[in-house]
Amino acid sequence: MLKNKEVRRYILSEVIITAIVGVAAYIFKLSAFMAVVIEGVLLFFLWFVDMQRRYRHMQKMAQEIDLILHGRAAGMLSEYEEGDISILRNEIAKMTVMLRQQAEQLGDEKHKLADALADISHQIRTPLTSLNLMLEALKKEDDEEKKSRIIFDMRRQLERIDGLVVSLLKLAKMDAGTIKLQKSQVKLGELVKAALQPVEIMLELKGITTRIDVRGSFIGDKEWSSEALTNILKNCMEHTADGGTITVSGYENAVHTELVIEDSGSGIAADDIQHIFERFYKGKNNKSDSYGIGLALARSIIAGQNGTVKAENVKNKDGKVCGARFIIRFYKGII
Numbered sequence: 001m002l003k004n005k006e007v008r009r010y011i012l013s014e015v016i017i018t019a020i021v022g023v024a025a026y027i028f029k030l031s032a033f034m035a036v037v038i039e040g041v042l043l044f045f046l047w048f049v050d051m052q053r054r055y056r057h058m059q060k061m062a063q064e065i066d067l068i069l070h071g072r073a074a075g076m077l078s079e080y081e082e083g084d085i086s087i088l089r090n091e092i093a094k095m096t097v098m099l100r101q102q103a104e105q106l107g108d109e110k111h112k113l114a115d116a117l118a119d120i121s122h123q124i125r126t127p128l129t130s131l132n133l134m135l136e137a138l139k140k141e142d143d144e145e146k147k148s149r150i151i152f153d154m155r156r157q158l159e160r161i162d163g164l165v166v167s168l169l170k171l172a173k174m175d176a177g178t179i180k181l182q183k184s185q186v187k188l189g190e191l192v193k194a195a196l197q198p199v200e201i202m203l204e205l206k207g208i209t210t211r212i213d214v215r216g217s218f219i220g221d222k223e224w225s226s227e228a229l230t231n232i233l234k235n236c237m238e239h240t241a242d243g244g245t246i247t248v249s250g251y252e253n254a255v256h257t258e259l260v261i262e263d264s265g266s267g268i269a270a271d272d273i274q275h276i277f278e279r280f281y282k283g284k285n286n287k288s289d290s291y292g293i294g295l296a297l298a299r300s301i302i303a304g305q306n307g308t309v310k311a312e313n314v315k316n317k318d319g320k321v322c323g324a325r326f327i328i329r330f331y332k333g334i335i
Helices: 006-025 032-070 082-141 144-177 187-204 223-236 294-302
Strands: 184-187 209-214 217-218 245-252 256-263 305-317 321-329
Touching: 032 082, 082 144, 144 305, 184 187, 184 223, 187 209, 187 223, 187 256, 217 223, 217 256, 217 321, 223 245, 223 256, 223 294, 223 321, 256 305, 294 305
Parallel strands: 209 245
Antiparallel strands: 184 217, 245 256, 256 321, 305 321
């Protein structure tokens, strides 16, 4: 306690006042009662001065906090001597830093949300506009065959909107952490088989050959992992020409379980590699009806299972890009 400058100053002041009053009482022959009264008045005056000093410090600190919170100061409070004010200053400084960090984070999230809402609005508005035009055309059309074709196109647009909404809901749930991922043994062979099932027909129609060579397993959620892998396979399929090849290989070691998906397509543009897993991002080679959500959802699912995913280009001996490669790793340990 004596290390506290305020306590030392107060004790020293009290000792000095007591000594002065004692000397004055001896010199002026004051009674003990009068000496106590004088000492009490002086101590009260000392306390009052100290309170005034503290009040000024508190007022200054409040003004500094207000400036910091409104972004008009660098974020540092004035230094005070060791004591209650100093302790309070340190605690408030910590809280102020936390509040500023949270404010900056909220600001960033606000901008991201605004951008995301703008992207969602655009994604939904496009098929809705098409539906509106098709509906007007359907009203004016008398030919039954053309009507059937318009209705078929309208159904496709509705399916596109439904797919977009479902993907957005899944991504939002993953980001919010409301989905409880299972922790069970997932065999790579079973996972790849389940992931290929939704795209088998399209692969067959495009004449794309799939080569599978996987072994091993990992601890995770088979259903959601299959969703992630399907999204990556869809991306590979969309960028692989008819008659191309998609290869899936995998193995397990003491550190992680790895899956590698390669296609024989046009590869990934250099400017797109760093952004390919960002939501709503559409690369140079993407189709116009792409949502830009599938790979973002895949990364979110994989990351939720102590995993990582990265994309790179496959190059031949001449250094020419001859496809894309996605590398997924599920690390061993607590998920």
